Amino acid sequence: MKIMNRLQPTFIATCAWTSQSSSSADRAKKGSMIDANLKLLQEAEERLKAIVTEKFAIATKEGDLPQVERFFKIFPLLGLHEEGLSKFSEYLCKQVASKAEENLLLVLGTDMSDRRAAVIFADTLTLLFEGIARIVETHQPIVETYYGPGKLYSLIKYLQVECDRQVEKVVDKFIKQRNYHQQFRHVQNNLMRNSATEKIEPRELDPILTEVTLMNARSELYLRFLRKRISSDFEVGDSMASEEEKQEHQKCLDQLLNNCLLSCTMQELIGLYITMEEYFMRETVNKAVALDTYEKGQLTSSMVDDVFYIVKKCIGRALSSSSIDCLCAMINLATTELESDFRDILCNKLRMGFPATTLQDIQRGVTSAVNIMHSSLQQGKFDTKGIESTDEAKLSFLVTLNNVEICSENISTLKKTLESDCTKLFSQGIGGEQAQAKFDSCLSDLAAVSNKFRDLLQQVLALRIDFRSEDIKRLRL
Numbered sequence: 001m002k003i004m005n006r007l008q009p010t011f012i013a014t015c016a017w018t019s020q021s022s023s024s025a026d027r028a029k030k031g032s033m034i035d036a037n038l039k040l041l042q043e044a045e046e047r048l049k050a051i052v053t054e055k056f057a058i059a060t061k062e063g064d065l066p067q068v069e070r071f072f073k074i075f076p077l078l079g080l081h082e083e084g085l086s087k088f089s090e091y092l093c094k095q096v097a098s099k100a101e102e103n104l105l106l107v108l109g110t111d112m113s114d115r116r117a118a119v120i121f122a123d124t125l126t127l128l129f130e131g132i133a134r135i136v137e138t139h140q141p142i143v144e145t146y147y148g149p150g151k152l153y154s155l156i157k158y159l160q161v162e163c164d165r166q167v168e169k170v171v172d173k174f175i176k177q178r179n180y181h182q183q184f185r186h187v188q189n190n191l192m193r194n195s196a197t198e199k200i201e202p203r204e205l206d207p208i209l210t211e212v213t214l215m216n217a218r219s220e221l222y223l224r225f226l227r228k229r230i231s232s233d234f235e236v237g238d239s240m241a242s243e244e245e246k247q248e249h250q251k252c253l254d255q256l257l258n259n260c261l262l263s264c265t266m267q268e269l270i271g272l273y274i275t276m277e278e279y280f281m282r283e284t285v286n287k288a289v290a291l292d293t294y295e296k297g298q299l300t301s302s303m304v305d306d307v308f309y310i311v312k313k314c315i316g317r318a319l320s321s322s323s324i325d326c327l328c329a330m331i332n333l334a335t336t337e338l339e340s341d342f343r344d345i346l347c348n349k350l351r352m353g354f355p356a357t358t359l360q361d362i363q364r365g366v367t368s369a370v371n372i373m374h375s376s377l378q379q380g381k382f383d384t385k386g387i388e389s390t391d392e393a394k395l396s397f398l399v400t401l402n403n404v405e406i407c408s409e410n411i412s413t414l415k416k417t418l419e420s421d422c423t424k425l426f427s428q429g430i431g432g433e434q435a436q437a438k439f440d441s442c443l444s445d446l447a448a449v450s451n452k453f454r455d456l457l458q459q460v461l462a463l464r465i466d467f468r469s470e471d472i473k474r475l476r477l
Helices: 002-062 063-076 081-109 117-147 152-177 180-191 202-240 243-258 262-292 301-318 323-355 357-380 390-427 432-459 469-477
Strands: 293-297 382-383
Touching: 002 063, 002 081, 063 081, 063 117, 081 117, 081 152, 117 152, 117 202, 117 301, 152 180, 152 202, 152 243, 152 262, 180 202, 180 301, 202 243, 202 262, 202 301, 202 382, 262 301, 262 323, 293 301, 293 432, 301 390, 390 432
Parallel strands: none
Antiparallel strands: 293 382
């Protein structure tokens, strides 16, 4: 009995040790089984990723879009969001490049007699932008559903790189075929004072300027489309995001669209366009002044209508570019042309138009000038250039007075038209508060020119010339 009592603790300890050893062995066995299972799962995952990648590559090579989209949807389920977007974007970029190269070959083979030949490069860019826009519209739901909000930005970022490549090719061909840089250098030399360079005919620039503004308008429309799509996608994901994250997303969006090669290329083209449009406006205005005549039944001479037709055409073309900076530049140039050159011409005509020293001489001169005007009207035309006789000078004076008044009214009308047109432009999301302020400043300067023409008229009338109602009536017949 004593022996049993002595052995009992030893037996219990032995049993406990044996139990502990068995438990440790079980845990080790279970641990090794878990490791083995994890390894199997990891290997299975790697095999599955490899299979999906391989199947996706085969589908893209064969151009099997349904299969491409099928495996594109599987990538995020395997945690391969960026890889899926990258590979899918690569496939889409190849589609874009193939179509763009095909369109460019068609451009190079276009007959110049074709009705769209004058804007064929603008049309080519339009096809490129429309193709990318369709891709975004088609695949945006898939990206949002399977990859989550905020991932559309990544897809568009890849597509924009390919877009930039194709834009560069199209613009290079445009510059070469239209001699764009050569024309610019020629114009630049012509704008220099005392230049011996032979002047380029403005009508040669007309179609080129129109095509450039159309190219820029299409580019602006495309970039606005991308901005709208990416912004709406970010908004979904930013509903619970911090203000810092929202600002970072906005910064990424601005950098993508403002610094892409498309934006930089179009800014360069528009910069050259502004100089050439300035030359076009200046030369055609000079021609209008040189060919000035007075037609029967008109209140003004021909140059007033001609000059404002030209000014409106140039500003309207700049407006059609959808670039606020371009528009403001042309408004400023037109303002300078009207305020300095054109107003000076009218001032000079007024100075030489009434050679009288006393009020009585002026009154007699007006009556005499009206009689000559009436005689000229009977013949159907009065030529205001090359005025030699005193009577003709007086007649020119009366016509110029009307010219000054109508110029002031035309400028005011132009300002109102621009305000209306640009309200529509700003409502489309073009520009921001800064652009609006810049535009308003340009319009204020334009309105000031209208006042200067009106002031000039008032200064002349301050001579207290007593126009008889009969004379005025005959002048306006």
